[in-house]
Amino acid sequence: MHPPVYLVRHGESEWNVRRLTQGQTKHPRLTAIGREQAAGAAEAIAADLARLGLPAARLVTSDLVRAVETAQIVGERIGLVPELDARLREQHLGELEGRSYENSWARAKLHDWSDPELPLAGVSRSGRCAAAWPQSWRTSLLGLPRC
Template sequence: MSQLLARPYWFLRHGETEWNARHLSQGRTDIPLNDTGIAQAKRAGEALAALFAQGERPFSYIVASPLMRAYVTAEYVQQAIKEKAGVELPLTHDRDLQEVCFGVQEGKPMGDWYNPWIEGQFVPEGGECFEELTTRAVQGVNRAQEQAEGVPLIVAHGALFRALRYAMGLEVNVRLANAVPVKACLDGQQWVLEQSLPV
């Protein structure tokens, strides 16, 4: 597995989809935001735009998963920052930031297979193992770090962030709420996550 570059980055999980609301496994299936998810994405954009409006520059560009629930969330953030702070940030996508493929489990209720999957004891038929996801997630974030000057905002997915937590040496199976931005940074040799925005 590649090592995560020791540089700060922001991470935003996409807004809610109908499958999130119904507790169904989404994986690589390209499900759009629902009305709640759109509202969440707009709120996250407004909260982040407020930092720019105050003169801060928390990140310099946005790199998203190409799946529509993440990319559209990123577009709402980009638009809010432009409208509220007059700052136009570049937005690109990277296929390595796509959600894990859960194979035959996609569209089905989340079950008791999820923990064994994280622990490397189970892979759904046609799916991707946690180790492969982690390697891909680290490569995607590292590539985002290297594509431009400054700090990136990564807009992607929940299981992918669990893989990044693993790469950062943090407790892995912790759910990240929809559309709540976090900053990942180093405190000495330790990764820490900061979540301080009122969204």
Template sequence: MALHLVRHGQSEWNVAGRVQGQSPRAGGLTALGREQAAAVRVNGTAIVTSDLPRARETASIIARRLGLPVLVEAGLREQRLGALEGRRFADVQPVIDGLWADPRRPPPGGGESIADLHRRVHRALARLAARHPREELIVVTHGGPVRVATTAADPVLGEAVPRDAVGNATVITVHPGAPV
């Protein structure tokens, strides 16, 4: 089995420099984001996406090219960032970086810790692996879920997770059950 993790294309709030998280105000893709999604070159047997609009739109564009249906998995959503959502990223970057360094600490305002995000995303990926054994899935999601799906660190144990850059429309392939 292979999972092709795809981060959504550029969104309106990426351009505005705003923290998106799960905010319903984050908007959809920009024209460039739609172009990025159309340029994704990955093949699979099914497409599964986060239920957030920017990921769903990316998945729909890829699905049209491949002639595949799109399945929705809410467990692939971006981290819930509480009071940080909608704020200018530059103003809160030290707080966000601190969440990745101390992964059991939740963000201000009732958000989700990196450890919680890790548990949620890994449960969702395990469900997908069980439902689609021996398939190649295209999984359209967000930067946070891609980071926790590909890290060798264990944030549940308090290990810091590197906040590596994950560009829009980046594809990273993982093999569940294989060493990271």
């Protein structure tokens, strides 16, 4: 049996509180609430691993500060040091990064969404990434054979 895979989103960041679009911006750190959320996730994972009688095998995270901080809190609880992998970064949001949610939404509404290949000033083509993700995730991050 392969160990379970837990997907954890970062805790609340300073930019979440300020309602700023983050994307691949590295700067925002976790708030006190975000650290509490990460600790809660860590406890849940540790409890599940204990219930299954399995050790934690690997901890991989995006290299963005908010994700690293979250993973470090989880890692301390389950006894692993996070491995940083830039391929796990949030989608790049181009000119929307650092803007208020309201400003980003207004800008996005002006975009021609009828053409899925037309990026919004730097937005990655998420459809292609999503299609490639399962295979990449399986082989690169988990070290399992290709399907």
